[in-house]
Amino acid sequence: MTNPLLRRTASPRATLDLLHFAGALVGILVVVHLWIMVDRGFDRGCFGFSEPTAFVGCEIVTSSAAGRMFGISNAVWGLVFYLGLAGLSMLAGVAGRGARPVWRRLRAVALTIGIVYSAWLVIVQATQIGEFCRLCLISAGIVTFLFSLVLIELATDPPADAPAMKRPALFAALGLITVVLVAADVSYFSGLQVVEVAADPPARVVGEDEAQDVEAAPLDAPAVDASACEWDDSIPSVQDYLSLVTFSDPFLGASTAPVMVYEFFDPNCGHCRALHPVIKRLAESHGTTARIYPIPFMLWPDRSLLPIEALYVAAQDGKFHEMMEAQFEGATGQGYYTVPQLLQMAVDIGLDEASFTDRLRRGLNRDAIGRRRNQIASLGIRSTPTIMINGRVVKSRSMSCLVQFIEEAAAG
Helix, strand or coil: CCCHHHHCCCCHHHHHHHHHHHHHHHHHHHHHHHHHHHHHCCECECCCCCCCCCCCHHHHHHHCHHHEECCEEHHHHHHHHHHHHHHHHHHHHHCCCCCHHHHHHHHHHHHHHHHHHHHHHHHHHHHHHCCCCHHHHHHHHHHHHHHHHHHHHHHCCCCCCCCCCCCHHHHHHHHHHHHHHHHHHHHHHHCCCCCCCCCCCHHHCCCHHHHHHHHHCCCCCCCCCHHHCCECCCCCCCCCHHHHCCCCCCCECCCCCCEEEEEEECCCCHHHHHHHHHHHHHHHHHCCCEEEEEEECCCCHHHHHHHHHHHHHHHHCCCHHHHHHHHHHCCCCCCCCCHHHHHHHHHHCCCCHHHHHHHHHHCCCHHHHHHHHHHHHCCCCCCCCEEEECCEEECCCCHHHHHHHHHHHHHC
């Protein structure tokens, strides 16, 4: 006859079932929070409790090609995955003795798939994107922990007469706590205003009216007082500034020009659009002295990734500048470009419609766009348009000041 005390003692596998269930519930909390942050655009950092910022590794990762599987966000897949694990673990914990091995085997299969996919995502973040999503890493850690429980389970051989302790009330209590926490998370961030991170703070931008005045000024206008032309010393000078561009990056001016001018811009940036005519005139007047590189700098992944992808695709056909012009001229003030709009721009500048559409939708440049964004942000640059001349960021962006800076750089 079975010892009654044995029936009140959970077998090792019963304890593992409960740990699996608890771990899956923590995973649900993580992916729900990730889903909320994605929807908010990571306006307050990866976890949602930082100072407003436009540069978040989580956003770069989730906006990349690795952030989706079969066109569906990994946050959605993660929620389905953890809900499934929670269900399997609960069934393994409360089902009859004959059914428990089936649920445990299904759970082991799911976790094997999960650990492989999680490892692949971590490798992609480390080797291709160059940035990490901390919430994604937490999820990967949870999957690793749960998979280790599977290994322990395989090595555990409890006595045949030690049944699992049936504790449906405990499973229900843990599930209820998770529901309350999820509801609190959703409620808190639903009531928290989304911060529109300033892409170009007033102290560091040329207003649109000012830019238009600069554009209208003739090239032979009297130079401003040299003391009025300032460098932006809040951003450290970049010594190895040549490494910021490659041989394939499009530029304006002569390839032998000694001065390197970088224009960091976002297609959705109104100030960039206003400054662009000044940059074109600068290339016309000082193209033999300065090489001007327009460098896309993604400020808003949800709005800017697609048009920047279109710029990269157009660059492959030697039409980068034409696509950039089309985007600035075709801005509607809606804050985003649709695929049909970009396709029409491509047709208008002479690109093959089918080829452009295929390459745009495949998004093969997304990882490169994210890496470049991260590289630029690491320099301390936080706004567009930003102009850098031989590694130094300028504060004064009038035509006369830019000319003065270029001539000084060429002479020095």
